[in-house]
Amino acid sequence: MKTPRFAPIPAALPATVPFTGPETLQRRLGRPFAARLGANENGFGPSPRAVEAMRAEAGLVWQYGDSVSFDLVQALAGRLGVTPGHIQVGEGIDGLLGLLVRLMIAPGDAVVTSDGAYPTFNYHVAGFGGVLHKAPYRDDAEDPQALLDLAWRTGARLVYLANPDNPMGSWLAGGAIEEMVAMLPEDCLLILDEAYAEFAPAEAVPQISADDPRVIRMRTFSKAYGMAGARVGYAIGHPELIAGFDRIRNHFGMCRISQAGALAALGDEDWLAHIRTSTAAARDRIGRIGAENGLRALPSATNFVALDTARDGAFARQLVAALETEGVFVRMPGVAPLDRCIRISCAPAPELDVLAETLPRALARLRHPSHP
Amino acid sequence: MKTPRFAPIPAALPATVPFTGPETLQRRLGRPFAARLGANENGFGPSPRAVEAMRAEAGLVWQYGDSVSFDLVQALAGRLGVTPGHIQVGEGIDGLLGLLVRLMIAPGDAVVTSDGAYPTFNYHVAGFGGVLHKAPYRDDAEDPQALLDLAWRTGARLVYLANPDNPMGSWLAGGAIEEMVAMLPEDCLLILDEAYAEFAPAEAVPQISADDPRVIRMRTFSKAYGMAGARVGYAIGHPELIAGFDRIRNHFGMCRISQAGALAALGDEDWLAHIRTSTAAARDRIGRIGAENGLRALPSATNFVALDTARDGAFARQLVAALETEGVFVRMPGVAPLDRCIRISCAPAPELDVLAETLPRALARLRHPSHP
Structure with missing residues (x-):
């Protein structure tokens, strides 16, 4: 056997x-x-209010979590000035990256990232049969022009950029990312991983419309909100792209306690x-x-x-x-x-x-x- | 655009x-x-001990959960009389089913289930391009012989069977499942979904060696343990099969609070x-x-x-x-x-x-x- x-x-x-x-x-x-x-x-x-909310929710853990994370999505949409349809909550950025790669990448498709950037993204790309192409860092920062050149050359369907960057801590001006978006090949999506955005100066955060179909941003409660163990991240993007997650995600996958904690954390400025x-x-x-x-x-x-x-x-x-x-x-x-x-x-x-x-x-x- | x-x-x-x-x-x-x-x-x-453990863990949620759920796997292995290598913990049976389908099914591969059985399994099969074949229930119970016949006829790589069954509540004698396993086509894996096993009479639980490479069993903390919102399930199977999950799973995907709760719940007989x-x-x-x-x-x-x-x-x-x-x-x-x-x-x-x-x-x- x-x-x-x-x-x-x-x-x-x-x-x-x-x-x-x-x-x-x-x-x-x-x-x-x-x-x-x-x-x-x-x-x-985490915020003491988040801890309190999670403790209060523990007794209700016999119930599945809300499959659409309604309250959290509403609160995020209000905070970000977008509609709920622009937001997908998921099991951390790691979980969302896996879903996004699955949604976009067929075996053999080209994907661009920086050599030395987030290994878990590379893991997901390999996991779905994508072909990774890596641009070098420049002066310890991710290099938008090198990423763009490589995306054009390889016909990439996804480009990954973390801003601020992990593992170097460096950041690009928002304007540089806006310029990069304008130059993306057609049918290529920029994944802007903003896991650390809450720590960054305001000028590091680009002004990109949530309706721009060329970009999906990823944020998380794992870093500034101090809730890595709760597994709550979210993506912000064009509603047609966001709706794609519903085709493949684990609909009841969000922990009920984590949802309650994230909602409370968001309210504690x-x-x-x-x-x-x-x-x-x-x-x-x-x-x-x-x-x-x-x-x-x-x-x-x-x-x-x-x-x-x-x-x-x-x-x-x-x-x-x-x-x-x-x-x-x-x-x-x-x-x-x-x-x-x-x-x-x-x-x-x-x-x-x-x-x-x-x-x-x-x-x-x-x-x-x-x-x- | x-x-x-x-x-x-x-x-x-x-x-x-x-x-x-x-x-x-x-x-x-x-x-x-x-x-x-x-x-x-x-x-x-859930067990009051589980609630207490989750409340205690809430303050530590700034830490990622253990990526190998070590303590929980050890406890489950001890309880089940298997090695830790026979067990994979995951984000509920739903999450594990998705990973298992991804691990086993290439586009076009045949998969067998019962017509009316768990829709989320079907969702995952479709989601990875598998082709579902459905055997009818017989007297409101899943029909092992019909499933087997269909598996042989279609060259199925996976057969799904829930025992006890959802949505009918019916169950097969363990012996009937053991006989079914003996007759499975080569290179075909039986997914035995035992989400409700803790409620079933002892004779409904088949005696299958955890080293049998033809079967993977799925259990959960969502039902008898009252922790559906925590998202903790586990698979029991041959170590080579179980090791496959490590190639594709979201390694830091398990909520830290949920791990602590499941461990405490397991200890409260x-x-x-x-x-x-x-x-x-x-x-x-x-x-x-x-x-x-x-x-x-x-x-x-x-x-x-x-x-x-x-x-x-x-x-x-x-x-x-x-x-x-x-x-x-x-x-x-x-x-x-x-x-x-x-x-x-x-x-x-x-x-x-x-x-x-x-x-x-x-x-x-x-x-x-x-x-x-």
């Missing part, structure tokens, strides 16, 4: 995963991390302001900790900071591993030359204290391997 | 959805349902026993309410009861609509001859009181349309 064979596309996929989760790393380490600074989670936490202030302060402090250790902080419009080791990927990987051994979870870009950096998420002071104490030790260990 | 076109498979899909959610129906009705008896939710609710007792009592009461109104209850091994109107689908549809107008949410099978029945979920006494009061009125209205 053999296991029935997989369909051709999954049969050809590698068994690798985009990221190893921090819990898995902790189990290998044998103890909890003292500082969880690797997944761009928001350790300042004071908490969002507090998060922005706390994150900016943490960003500065990570910069100072880096500087004290000879690592330059790249400018960041996000809730993380790329610290430049001024060495290569092998060195940065050793540094990540050394920090992990010390109980500090950080990550790093996967591709040269970005991978000379390590990426550190903003967090409350006690965790950054641990970083400040640990980073010199980890670096010393790399420079003097015999050091205890 | 046009919206970029969809890929061929989604472009050909209808814009329909498997189910209209009760919240949508309530918004149409203009008020909340007085009795929510349509989605086979478990109104007796007393609550599960209480749910079984309460559900059996509610099943009996729905049968009595049916009998008082001339509607025969079909035997059920689930947390719902099919009441036979002894009329046709048009009549049953009118009855469902009349109940809805009265504030009672029920559903019904979608296909003749099953659609002569209405399907009523078990629930606490106050909601069944509403049913007892409302059903005669709804029936009277159908029999005498001028009745106020």
Whole structure:
């Protein structure tokens, strides 16, 4: 008796995963991390109102969540000044990216992204048989002209751009993205991943009509709203495109508790302001900790900071591993030359204290391997 | 400017959805349902321990959930006497069915199910370009021999069987399923949907080795565990098959709060026993309410009861609509001859009181349309 064979596309996929989760790393380490600074989670936490709403909803979890996330969609539409038909709520940007790739990409279709950008997007493209083409970063930022050139050259159906960017923290002016949209090939859709938009300066957010059929924007409650574990993201786009999700999505897939939490979080503007202030302060402090250790902080419009080791990927990987051994979870870009950096998420002071104490030790260990 | 076109498979899909959610129906009705008896939710609710665990976890929702649901998988493996490699946790059986279809089905591949069985499975098969072949029910139960015959005739790669069955509540003896497995064509996988297994008599659960590569079983926390809104299901199967999910699943897709709730729910055996007792009592009461109104209850091994109107689908549809107008949410099978029945979920006494009061009125209205 053999296991029935997989369909051709999954049969050809590698068994690798985009990221190893921090819990898995902790189990290998044998103890909890003292500082969880690797997944761009928001350790300042969700709005207390969101926590309260989720606690209140827990007893109602015997009911399926609303299959159209009506209240949340209404609230988002009101906030964004669009109609509910312009919005699709989904299980985080990760879930929405998977659905969007499935909606747009047939096997063999070309897709463009930056070399070193979000691996989970690449995972979904491969997962549906798309063919990835990668443009290099330019000065540690995604390069709209290079992405455009590649899209024209390959006949791409999707172009992925994160602004602000992950993993570098850099950002493009909104105007540069608007110009890029104007130059997109026909029948090519720009995925503008704005997971970190709430941390960015206003001029980093382009003015694009939600009725523009060439762009779909992705936002999330995982970052500024501090609800990564709840799995709530949303897409903003042309209603005909948004309606496409209903053909393929898991209609009852949204957790009921998460919906309630996101709705409450959206209503707490004071908490969002507090998060922005706390994150900016943490960003500065990570910069100072880096500087004290000879690592330059790249400018960041996000809730993380790329610290430049001024060495290569092998060195940065050793540094990540050394920090992990010390109980500090950080990550790093996967591709040269970005991978000379390590990426550190903003967090409350006690965790950054641990970083400040640990980073010199980890670096010393790399420079003097015999050091205890 | 046009919206970029969809890929061929989604472009050909209808814009329909498997189910209209009760919240949508309530918004149409203009008020909340007085009795929510349509989605086979478990109104007796989750274990208080699960609620407590979810409330405690809410403050930690800034962290992504464990991407491998380690603790929950360990607990399930221990409970089931299998290894963790035999189990895949996912976003409800709905989510797992979608992934499994994607893993196994290339466009044009044959898939077998029963005519009138779970629509969401059919939705996923269509969504990946599979070709559905449907065997009729026999005496209001799924018919293993008819499914087998059809699988052999069509060269099916997947056969779907729910035991106990939804929407009829009927069940097959475990031995009948074991015999069916022995006769499956090579390279054909049986999906055994056991969403309602915890409500069924022991003899309805087949003895199938988790190492048998011809079967994958699906279980859920949505029904007996009362956590439909949390979106936690699991598949049990051969480790090579289970490992396939890692190639395509949304690795960080599991809600952190839901994972904590499921783990706690699994540990509360007393609550599960209480749910079984309460559900059996509610099943009996729905049968009595049916009998008082001339509607025969079909035997059920689930947390719902099919009441036979002894009329046709048009009549049953009118009855469902009349109940809805009265504030009672029920559903019904979608296909003749099953659609002569209405399907009523078990629930606490106050909601069944509403049913007892409302059903005669709804029936009277159908029999005498001028009745106020």
